[in-house]
Amino acid sequence: MKRTLAVCAGAGLVALPFVYHQPYPLHILIVILIWSFAYTSWSMMGRFGLVSLGHGGFMGIGAYVTALAWNHGGVSPWIGIPVALVAGGVLAVLVAYPCFRFRITGHYFALVTLALSGIVLQVITATRDHTGGSLGYTPTRYQGGSSLYALQFTGKTTWYLIALSVWAAGLYAWHQVDRSMTRYALEAISEDEDGAAAAGVHVTAEKLKITVLSAMMTALAGALYCQYQMFISPDTVSGISISLQMVFAVVVGGIYVSLGPTVGAVITILLAEVLRISFGTRAVGWDNLVYGVLLVLFIVFLPKGILGSLLDLRRRATPAAPPRAQTGAA
Amino acid sequence: MLALRSVRAGYGSFQALFDVSLDVRAGEAVAVIGPNGAGKTTLMRVISGLIRPTAGSIAMEGTDLLATPGHRIVALGIAHVPESRRLFPRMTVEDNLKMGGFLPAARPKYRQRLDFVFELFPRLRERRRQLAGTMSGGEQQMCAIGRALMSDPKLLLLDEPSAGLAPVVVEQVFELVKRIRAGGINVLIVEQNVQQVLRVVDRAYLLKAGSIRAAGTAAVLLATETLREAYLGV
Amino acid sequence: MPILDVYLLEALINGVLLGGVLALISLGLNLVFGVIDVVWICYAELIMFGMYGMYFLYSVFHWPILAAAALCIAGVGALGVLLHVIVIAPLLGAAPINQLLATGGVLFFLQSAATVMFGIEFRNLGLRLPVLKAAGMFISYSRLLAFGAALTGMVAVYLFLRRSYTGAAIRAIAQDRQIMTLMGVDSRRIYVVTSALGGALAGLASCLLVLLYDVHPFVGLTFGPITFLICVLGGLGNFVGGAVAAFVFAELISLGGLYLDLEWGYVFAFVFFIVMMFVRPEGLMARRS
Numbered sequence: 001m002k003r004t005l006a007v008c009a010g011a012g013l014v015a016l017p018f019v020y021h022q023p024y025p026l027h028i029l030i031v032i033l034i035w036s037f038a039y040t041s042w043s044m045m046g047r048f049g050l051v052s053l054g055h056g057g058f059m060g061i062g063a064y065v066t067a068l069a070w071n072h073g074g075v076s077p078w079i080g081i082p083v084a085l086v087a088g089g090v091l092a093v094l095v096a097y098p099c100f101r102f103r104i105t106g107h108y109f110a111l112v113t114l115a116l117s118g119i120v121l122q123v124i125t126a127t128r129d130h131t132g133g134s135l136g137y138t139p140t141r142y143q144g145g146s147s148l149y150a151l152q153f154t155g156k157t158t159w160y161l162i163a164l165s166v167w168a169a170g171l172y173a174w175h176q177v178d179r180s181m182t183r184y185a186l187e188a189i190s191e192d193e194d195g196a197a198a199a200g201v202h203v204t205a206e207k208l209k210i211t212v213l214s215a216m217m218t219a220l221a222g223a224l225y226c227q228y229q230m231f232i233s234p235d236t237v238s239g240i241s242i243s244l245q246m247v248f249a250v251v252v253g254g255i256y257v258s259l260g261p262t263v264g265a266v267i268t269i270l271l272a273e274v275l276r277i278s279f280g281t282r283a284v285g286w287d288n289l290v291y292g293v294l295l296v297l298f299i300v301f302l303p304k305g306i307l308g309s310l311l312d313l314r315r316r317a318t319p320a321a322p323p324r325a326q327t328g329a330a
Numbered sequence: 331m332l333a334l335r336s337v338r339a340g341y342g343s344f345q346a347l348f349d350v351s352l353d354v355r356a357g358e359a360v361a362v363i364g365p366n367g368a369g370k371t372t373l374m375r376v377i378s379g380l381i382r383p384t385a386g387s388i389a390m391e392g393t394d395l396l397a398t399p400g401h402r403i404v405a406l407g408i409a410h411v412p413e414s415r416r417l418f419p420r421m422t423v424e425d426n427l428k429m430g431g432f433l434p435a436a437r438p439k440y441r442q443r444l445d446f447v448f449e450l451f452p453r454l455r456e457r458r459r460q461l462a463g464t465m466s467g468g469e470q471q472m473c474a475i476g477r478a479l480m481s482d483p484k485l486l487l488l489d490e491p492s493a494g495l496a497p498v499v500v501e502q503v504f505e506l507v508k509r510i511r512a513g514g515i516n517v518l519i520v521e522q523n524v525q526q527v528l529r530v531v532d533r534a535y536l537l538k539a540g541s542i543r544a545a546g547t548a549a550v551l552l553a554t555e556t557l558r559e560a561y562l563g564v
Numbered sequence: 565m566p567i568l569d570v571y572l573l574e575a576l577i578n579g580v581l582l583g584g585v586l587a588l589i590s591l592g593l594n595l596v597f598g599v600i601d602v603v604w605i606c607y608a609e610l611i612m613f614g615m616y617g618m619y620f621l622y623s624v625f626h627w628p629i630l631a632a633a634a635l636c637i638a639g640v641g642a643l644g645v646l647l648h649v650i651v652i653a654p655l656l657g658a659a660p661i662n663q664l665l666a667t668g669g670v671l672f673f674l675q676s677a678a679t680v681m682f683g684i685e686f687r688n689l690g691l692r693l694p695v696l697k698a699a700g701m702f703i704s705y706s707r708l709l710a711f712g713a714a715l716t717g718m719v720a721v722y723l724f725l726r727r728s729y730t731g732a733a734i735r736a737i738a739q740d741r742q743i744m745t746l747m748g749v750d751s752r753r754i755y756v757v758t759s760a761l762g763g764a765l766a767g768l769a770s771c772l773l774v775l776l777y778d779v780h781p782f783v784g785l786t787f788g789p790i791t792f793l794i795c796v797l798g799g800l801g802n803f804v805g806g807a808v809a810a811f812v813f814a815e816l817i818s819l820g821g822l823y824l825d826l827e828w829g830y831v832f833a834f835v836f837f838i839v840m841m842f843v844r845p846e847g848l849m850a851r852r853s
Contacts, residue, residue, distance in 0.1 A: 098841035111792040118789030119834040126827030244668045285679030292673025299666040400745040418739045433748040
C-alpha cells in the first residue's frame, strides 16, 4: 500500500512540469527541491547527534568552487562540481578529524563548526578580487544560455527534473544509510561512545564517513543552486544564517524522518515567499525574525519537529499488535 | 523536634522507603543503622529536601517540611553533611565554610561561627587556604562537618561520616560527634559502623530494606539479637 | 628595517589591546557556561544590540557618554536575564543540543529584529578620540580606553566572585550543582544573577567595541565565531584559559591584518585553532581534574 502510494506520488512529481507550465510555481518547486536536498544532507549527520552548525560553509564551497572554476578556469561544471565536492570533503576531514579523534563532541563540536561556516564566509569576503565579496558572483553565461556542457539551462522543466532527481537521490542515500550497519554504529556511538568502541566500532572512522558524505552532498546542493540561480553571494549560500536555517528547517520538519527535512524546506520557503509577497521590500529581515521565534518555540514545545511529532501521534494512536500466543509452558 | 510520619520515598519507579516514622527530640542524638542499601541515605535526603517524599509527613519544630522549598530547609535549622562529603573541590577550605554560612541569618555571625569551627577543628585553621579537593579523607570530613555547622543549626544530619576513613580517624570523628552534642546541637546520624555509633547516641532505629525494624535506646539495641539478625540474616 | 619593526610593534600592541576586549567577551560566555551549562551562541548579537544602544543614546539622543554606557550595561544585563527566563529556563532539562539551537533561534531573531528596526546601514558612534603618537607608532586612544575598561571589568568580576557570598555561590554551583540547596542557595536565583552578569559583561564589551567599529545588524558575525574558538581552545568554563586564548587570537588577528586584509586575520586564527586541536586537544589550559 505504502509502496504504490510512493510510486504514484513519484510519477505525479515527474509528470508535473509537462502538465503544468507556469514558471513561477515551478521556480518555487525547484528551489524547494534543492534546499530539501541540502537539508536532507545535513540531517544525515544531525540525526545521529552530530549537530553541525557549519554546513553553510560546505554549501558555500560547493557554489563558489564551481563558479570560480568555470569563470576563471573555463572548467565545465561537469568537472568543476566533482572538484567542489572533493574540496568540501577535504575541509570536512580537516575540521572533523581532530574533533572526532580527540572526542570533541556536543557543544564543542557545534561551536567549532559554527566558526567554520563563519570563516568560510570571511574567506569569500577576503578574496573579493576573485569572488566579488559581499556583492556576489555570477557564473558567465555560455552561448545561448542552454547547454549541457556548461550545465546551464533556460527552461525550468529541465532544472525541475534535475532537482527532482538529485532530491530523490538524496532520499535514496538517506534510506541506504538508514538500512546499513553505519546507522547502528552511529546510533550506538551517539548513546555511548566508549561502549561502542569497546564493542569494536571504529568510532572516528564511522563519524568521519558520515560527515564527509553529508558535507559532499551539501556542497552538491550549493553547486546546483549556483548553476540554477546563476548568482551567488556569501549570505545566500554560506555563513551562519544558512547553517542555522538548515538546522531550523530540519527541526521543524522532523530530524529522524527521511521526509522531515523536505517538509521543513516546504514550510520555510513558502513562509519566506508569503512574507516577501505581502511585505515587499519591507520584508527584509522579517522572515528570519519569524524563523528565530519559531525555532525557539519549536525547540521548547516540539523538539521532534512537525512530521516527527505527527508520526509519534500516529504510533501512539494505533494499538500495538497483540503478542503471539505462547507455545509450550511459560 | 523532628518528626517523620509514614514517609514513603523513592527514585522513579524504585521505592526506597516504606512508611518510615521516627523522631528526634530536643537534646537528643539519634542514630539510624542498617545494612547497605537499606535506604539510609535516601532518608537523609528526604529530610534535608534533596528529594521529595511521595507520601507521609515531615515536620521540624512544627513546621511542615513538605511545604518548604528545598533551599529554605536549612533556614529551619537542619544542616546536612552529605554522604562522601561533597565539598567544592576547587574552592578553599575557607570558601567552603563560607558557603556553609550562606544563609542570610548566619552571615552576621560569620566570624563567630568560623572561630567555633576552627576551635573544633584546629587542623582546618592551618589549611584554610588549601583547596578542599587536595585534602585527605579525614580532613575533608572535618571540613564538611564544619561547613554544616557554619549555619548554626539546631539539628545536624550526618550521613555515614566514617565511610572510607582509617580507623584512627573514625575514632576522632565519633569523638567529634560527642563534642558537638555536648555543644547543644542535636544529631541524627546514619551509620553502618554499629558498635561505635551506638556509643555516642541516645537512641537508634534499625532500617532494613526501607522499613524501620526496631527502635530503642542504644544500650538495649546493642544487647539484643535483632541487630545480629538484621546484619547477618542469622 | 626599522619601519617594518615599528609597524610590527604597533600591530603587537594593538593585538594586546584587542585581546582585552576579547577576553572580556569570553569571560561572559564562560561564566554562563560554567554555571548554567549552556552556550549562548547569540552572545555576539547581545553585544550588537548594546552597540546600537550606545549609538542611539550618544549620537542620536546626545546623552553624556558615561550615562549612555551605564544604561547600556544595565540594559544588556536585563536582556541576558530575559534570555534566560524566556528561552533557557524552560529548556534546562532538555538535551544540550536543543539548548544550543534555541539560542541559535535567538541569534536569528536578534539579527532580524535589528535589521527591521534599524536597517542594514553601518552606523558609527561619531566619537573621535585622539591618537597617541609614541616612538613612531600610532596607538589610538580608543583602543587604550577599551583595554583599560575591559581590564577593570574583569577585575571587578574577579573581586565579586572571590569576595561576595553570591560570587562564592556562583563558583560553587559550577562545581557541585546538586548540594547547593543544602546551603540555602536557590539555584534558579543564581542562574538569573549569572545571566544578568553575563549580559552586563556583554554590555560593557559593546560600549568598548562601539568605540572601535561601526555597528550594523550582522556585526556579530565578525567577532562571534572567533569568540567561540577562543572559549573552546581555552576550555569552556575555564576563565583563565579563555583569557589566554583571547590574547593569542587577538595577536593572530592583528598580525594577520598587518600583512593582509583584516579577514585573513580571522582565517589565520581558525587555521591556528585547527592546528592547536591536533597539538593540544584538551585546550590551551586543560583543567586538572
